[in-house]
Amino acid sequence: MSKKIVTVILVIIVLLVIVALSAIIWYNTSISPVGTDEIIHVIEIQMGSNSTTIAEQLKKEGLIKSNLAFKMYVKLNNISNFQAGTYNLTKKMSVKEITEALQTGRVESKDVISITFIEGKNMRWIASKIAEQTNNKVEDVYELLQSEEYINSVIEKYWFITDEIKNKDIYYPLEGYLFPDTYEFENKDITVYHIFETLLDQMETKLEPYKEAIQKSKYSAHQILTMASIIENEAVFDKDRKDVSSVIYNRLNQNMPIQSDVTTYYAFKIEMGERDLYQSEIDTYNPYNTRGPKMQGKLPVGPISTVGLSSIEAAVNPNKTSYLYFVADKNGNVYFTRTNEEHSQKINELQSQGLWIEF
Secondary structure, X not given: OOHHXXXXXXXXXXXXXXXXXXXXXXXXXXXXXXXXXOXXXXXXXXXXXXXXXXXXXXXXXXXXXXXHHHHHHXXXXXXXXXXXXXXXXXXXXXXXXXXXXXXOOOOOOOOXXXXXXXXXXXXXXXXXXXXXXXXXXXXXXXXXXXXXXXXXXXXXXXXXXXXXXXXXXXXXXXXXXXXXXXXXXXXXXXXXXXXXXXXXXXXXXXXXXXXXXXXHOOOOHHHHHHHHHHHHHHOOOHHHHHHHHHHHHHHHHOOOOOOOHHHHHHHOOOOOOOOOOOHHXXXXXXXXXXXXXXXXXXXXXXXXXXXXXXXXXXXXXXXXOOOOEXXXXXXXXXXXXXXXXXXXXXXXXXXXXXXXXXX
């Protein structure tokens, strides 16, 4: 064998050794803990989940470094008995520790708390809810919302959040961006930061199927959520939401004011049901008040509440109608009309039937 061939063989062997060592280093690094964060992530494993779906779930939550390394570990260790259940996992756990935990079944902690955030509620309600069910104060919520560093960080992190939330006229920058649902947290010491992160992550998940449609729309994600928040408060039933949305679009397209009472209540920080609006409030300019002056063809400056999925769907995909007016009765039924005359007639009809809403 010539010296040249021997040299080539040795080079190949060295390269193979380097590749093998690199693979081993990558694998061992990839199955090590993501970090030292002790915040508990509550993970629910569904019945029938396999290593691929579990890996995707863990990677999305930031609990593992690599889907591939996780699946390799499962394969190499012949693990096949993952149990459906709810688990408290942290970023301090290695893949070995995580897979061991996922084989034990449901894990519950007496310290875990459950908080339900409701559709159609504003940031003042959210702040009170957090203060009521955790060891945070209302002021902690507002302090985080007023942090320029924090607001910049969420703008950088989430595709649907932009500098629009930094408008000086917006009361609470993340109003409308926190997805309402029931969430579990490790204990009452959970921070406002982590609560917001959890709700924003969920909003990202819910908005993802609409991302392309929103990006193709002439309206930004901020404006879509603003529409959705009006729809959320104006329509009690899902069946009415897309028609309410059509009225908003039709009025904007015709350069008409939206004239939604719920925006005026929000503008003057009056809770719905607290009292009737004063005419002086209706007639006052405020960038939230779509019944006020200088609001022709304009949306409020930002969302006015949390929004559910059906309201997001309605805002993205409104019905095609010629409606320009709607009015709701005291039972939550919504009536749609095309002209001011028809609208006035419907109001008179509801009043005569005792169905008119009075506070």
